[in-house]
Amino acid sequence: MxxxxxxxxxxxxxxxxxxxxxxxxxxxxxxxxxxxxxxxxxxxxxxxxxxxxxxxxxxxxxxxxxxxxxxxxxxxxxxxxxxxxxxxxxxSNAPKTQLRVATLPTFGAKWLLPRLHRFYQAHPDLQIDLDSRIEAADFATQALDAAIVVGDGRWPGVTAHRLYAEELVLVGNPAALPLARKARRRAAAPTIESLEGLTLLRVRSFPDAWREWCAHFGLPHDALRPGPSFELTSHLIQAVVAGIGIGLVPRMLVEDELKESRLLSPFEAVPSSRSYYLVYPQRVQRHPVLVAFRDWLLKELAAQP
Structure with a gap:
């Protein structure tokens, strides 16, 4: 041969x-x-x-x-x-004081970055290099050490730490939810009548969100009017603020908008089938910055109300 x-x-x-x-x-x-x-x-x-x-x-x-x-x-x-x-x-020669982390864009902008200064206060000699991406991280071909992702926790070949069990809230521009506001005064659960005529906005990465939400309340999903879809949750939130329609979003990503009354959430939060995870390959499990970042993340999220 x-x-x-x-x-x-x-x-x-x-x-x-x-x-x-x-x-x-x-x-x-x-x-x-x-x-x-x-x-x-x-x-x-x-x-x-x-x-x-x-x-x-x-x-x-x-x-x-x-x-x-x-x-x-x-x-x-x-x-x-x-x-x-x-x-x-x-x-292999990368500095042991740096960690390259991919994060979901909206989670990074709305939750992680506003708190990251606390990590640097506790670890002034360490550095987190952030990369925003929606697609799944491929640690075999991409220059990444860890990633914050959302899903069911089943990713072969990586270590996954559950950070946060996603809760979805229906949000809308206060001026666009008159029927929902009336429903809020009458009962804790939505009805088809309270949502009639409203446009459902969607995030493409979670196509079953409205189906899950309707199933939780026993509502017929097909009776509601589907609307535009968005690649980024942040874009959906902006569209809701602008009054284009109503959306389902993780509660932790709209806390500011709800406190400032730019958005209204008339119904209770609903647990979703997904959770947020910190994932990383075995080769970095003892990386000192990974250990510090992981422990800080878990501590921050444990302190969430």
């Missing part, structure tokens, strides 16, 4: 893996910052080296063969291991 045949070059493997994942030479080329013809030639070179057909070609469309699909799965796993090992090598 020719051992060179068993170890194709990295450029050939990257071109093949991206092409198989996207089922497109064009999209693979965009990802790899190459031309479409260059990616196509690299895939053809790999097929010639292996003497295997990795794709069937139907016009401009490419479809991995059964062999190509199985090979892609193995190569993808191997590339993830290589990227993870390289990332660890590159970050």
């Amino acid at each position: 020719n051992f060179r045949k068993l170890t194709p070059s990295m450029s050939l493997l990257l071109a093949f893996e991206a092409s198989a994942r996207h089922e497109s030479f064009t999209r693979a080329a965009e990802e790899l910052s190459l031309t479409q013809s260059a990616v196509s030639r690299q895939v053809q070179a790999l097929e010639a080296m292996l003497e295997l057909a990795l794709f069937t070609r139907e016009g401009k469309r490419i479809i991995p063969t059964d062999i190509g699909r199985a090979y892609m799965a193995e190569i993808s796993h191997a590339l993830t291991l290589i990227r993870s090992a390289t990332l660890q090598a590159l970050t």
Whole structure:
């Protein structure tokens, strides 16, 4: 056996893996910052080296063969291991006084940043570098040490500390909730009549929020009028303040608006199916800044009313 045949070059493997994942030479080329013809030639070179057909070609469309699909799965796993090992090598000399943390944008702006000065007062020699992102953190390929995320707590391969059990409140511009204000005086629970004619605003990352809220009160979800969706919770909050519609948001993210009467929450808070978590890979579990930040977060949230 020719051992060179068993170890194709990295450029050939990257071109093949991206092409198989996207089922497109064009999209693979965009990802790899190459031309479409260059990616196509690299895939053809790999097929010639292996003497295997990795794709069937139907016009401009490419479809991995059964062999190509199985090979892609193995190569993808191997590339993830290589990227993870390289990332660890590159970050091994990073200062032990810094921690790179990804956080949800609205949580970071509305809750974390207003309190972070207390962490620095307790740990003046430590540094938290914050990165706002909505998508899931990939510790194998991204230069991150930890992340604050929301979900059900089931993330394989990471340590997860539950920070806060999410509670959702219905909020609206006080001028836009006349029926809801009347309902508040009559009863603690909403009715279809109290919400009739109001537009339900949604966050795309939690499409079942209104369904869960309606189920809690025994209301028919389909009887309410769905409205625009938003990528960021902060944008939804701004839309509610502007009177575009009503929204469901975590209570801890609208405390200021409720205290200042810019928003009204006429009904009781409802527990959601999600919680906020601090997650991190095993490689940083003893990192001194991670330990200090984790302990500070848990202490801050334990002091929440």
